[in-house]
Amino acid sequence: MPQPMTLHWSPRSPYVRKVMIVAHETGLQGRLHPVRTVVGGTTPHRDLMRINPLGKIPTLELLDGSVLYDSPVICEYLDTLHDGPKLFPRTWPDRGVALRRLALGDGMLDAALPWLGERFRPAERRSQPHMDLWREKLVACVAALEHEADALANSRLTIGHIAIGVALGYLDFRFDELRWREGHPRLAAWQATFNQLPSVLANPPVDDR
Numbered sequence: 419m420p421q422p423m424t425l426h427w428s429p430r431s432p433y434v435r436k437v438m439i440v441a442h443e444t445g446l447q448g449r450l451h452p453v454r455t456v457v458g459g460t461t462p463h464r465d466l467m468r469i470n471p472l473g474k475i476p477t478l479e480l481l482d483g484s485v486l487y488d489s490p491v492i493c494e495y496l497d498t499l500h501d502g503p504k505l506f507p508r509t510w511p512d513r514g515v516a517l518r519r520l521a522l523g524d525g526m527l528d529a530a531l532p533w534l535g536e537r538f539r540p541a542e543r544r545s546q547p548h549m550d551l552w553r554e555k556l557v558a559c560v561a562a563l564e565h566e567a568d569a570l571a572n573s574r575l576t577i578g579h580i581a582i583g584v585a586l587g588y589l590d591f592r593f594d595e596l597r598w599r600e601g602h603p604r605l606a607a608w609q610a611t612f613n614q615l616p617s618v619l620a621n622p623p624v625d626d627r
């Protein structure tokens with residue numbers, strides 16, 4: 419077994435969670451050495467920035483000294499390291515569907531995280547129009563996914579399924595008040611099944627500090 423690769427990690431990050439689920443699905447958990455890395459807020463993480471100038475997690479250090487980011491790149495790299503069914507389909511149109519779903523799931527997170535950040539600002543400095551916009555986008559994504567729920571349920575697991583499952587899981591983790599299941603029974607049923615995957619159960623979101 420080769421030495422493990424260092425993964426800059428947090429149990430709170432949904433992007434990291436996606437990588438961990440991919441590692442589990444591809445049998446590569448033992449190849450990763452997760453290192454708790456605290457980012458966010460206004461304090462730059464200068465050690466991390468030396469290897470990833472964006473200062474974001476997940477960041478993966480390979481054994482040859484090279485570094486990979488962001489989460490889609492790391493996931494696709496992990497998918498090259500095993501011989502099982504591929505999470506990134508090789509041929510179109512299946513590849514396009516999976517990548518679009520990956521973009522949708524990640525895009526939901528890209529709306530949810532700034533919204534969460536805005537909530538931590540003093541009330542008088544919060545931008546209500548921005549928060550309304552992020553909410554509207556997330557509501558639109560959930561509505562669009564309701565129409566795709568049967569297709570998700572009836573197709574084999576890809577990176578697109580994982581990204582969407584992780585994004586919905588993040589709404590459960592941080593945005594209870596959205597009550598996204600209401601009016602979206604097919605999507606709720608699909609996510610309930612997704613949540614029972616061993617790879618998903620093994621990597622719950624945790625507010626550890």
Ligand SMILES: N[C@@H](CCC(=O)N[C@@H](CS)C(=O)NCC(=O)O)C(=O)O
Binds near residue numbers: 430431434488490524
């Ligand atoms: N597109 C990136 C997003 C990663 C990201 O934003 N991670 C957050 C943690 S959940 C982070 O590192 N935030 C710190 C910062 O933006 O300074 C990916 O898919 O990896």
